[in-house]
Amino acid sequence: xxxxxxxxxxxxxxxxxxxxxxxxxxxxxxxxxxxxxxxxxxxxxxxxxxxxxxxxxxxxxxxxxxxxxxxxxxxxxxx
Numbered sequence: 001x002x003x004x005x006x007x008x009x010x011x012x013x014x015x016x017x018x019x020x021x022x023x024x025x026x027x028x029x030x031x032x033x034x035x036x037x038x039x040x041x042x043x044x045x046x047x048x049x050x051x052x053x054x055x056x057x058x059x060x061x062x063x064x065x066x067x068x069x070x071x072x073x074x075x076x077x078x079x
Contacts, residue, residue: 001048001049001050001051001053001054001055001058002045002046002047002048003045003046003048003055003058003059004035004043004044004045004046005043005044005045005046005059005062005076005077006041006043006044006076006077007019007022007041007042007044007062007066007074007076007077008040008041008042008074008075008077009040009041009071009073009074009075012072012073012074013073013074015034015037015038015039015040015041016034016037016042018042018071018074019032019034019037019042019044021070021071022044022062022065022066022071022074025064025065025068025070025071026046026061026062026065027048027050027061029048029049029050030046030047030048030049031046031047031049032045032046032047033045033047041077046058046062048061059076062076063076
């Protein structure tokens with residue numbers, strides 16, 4: 001399952017730092033690539049190799065990771 005996601009967080013930490021923190025909180029087998037960034041946002045490509053992972057499960061995992069203290073101020077941009 002491959003999913004594009006965007007996260008934003010004004011003035012909290014650099015987007016690159018947020019992406020590294022996000023990647024560290026997701027399942028170990030998942031891959032996270034930084035696709036684009038601005039001063040307060042990042043677009044990432046998430047690759048979850050488990051065949052049973054649906055988009056809603058990946059989004060839920062991202063939301064759970066973003067709720068952790070180390071990513072305070074960051075949120076997934078809903079399209």
